[in-house]
Amino acid sequence: MKTRSALELVDIKAIAAAAEAEATANKWAVTIAIADDGGHLLWLQRLDGAPPISAKIAPAKAQTAALGRRESRVYEEIINGGRTSFLSAPAEGLLEGGVPIMKDGVCIGAVGVSGVKSTEDAQIARAGIAALGL
Template identity: 55%
Template sequence: MQSKAVLGQAEVARILAAARAEAQQHNWAVAIAVVDDGGHPLALERLDGCAPIGAYIATEKARSAAIGRRETKGYEDMVNGGRSAFLSAPLITSLEGGVPVIVDGQVVGAVGVSGVKAEQDAQVAKAGIAALA
């Protein structure tokens, strides 16, 4: 039988705090979602000033990164590169800003961020994940 790490509430709280700090440092109004390895929500925080749709998009970015086992930027690059058929894939979003949480080579969850430019969303997500190191 195999075993792997799972995200507990302590880790989720650290991810949210670090992601929030990164966003606030830049005055970015974003939504931050953390999901488990199956894409199921563990936490969601929408910072003041973030549009309500940001919460939905952040969650879907996180879910797509978790079940796809890769950053959502890869999907966005495929679509932008002309592979429009990929839009019908079972992933909810192919927008940059969803980043998997990888522990010992295994995806244990993901963070999705929405509210600013795509690369800034990803920057906030990665800052949150870095808090686990």
């Protein structure tokens, strides 16, 4: 039997605070979503001025990163590379901005961010994850 790590509320709050700080420091209005390893939403935070649709896109990016165990940008690159049939995959957040939370080579959750350029979304997600010191 294996023992595995799991996100706790204190971890989620630390990720959210660090992600919010990164977004605020850059004056980026975004939505931040944090999911567990099964892609289930644990946290959703829409900063002032974030587009309403970002509240749908951020959780989808987090879910895609958690279930795929890789950054959601990988799927965007596959599609942009010409494999358009991948659009029929059973996932919605196939855009950059979803980043898995990895501990000891195992995915324990993911952060999805939406509201600014996709590279900036990913920057915010990574800043949040960095707060865990993994």
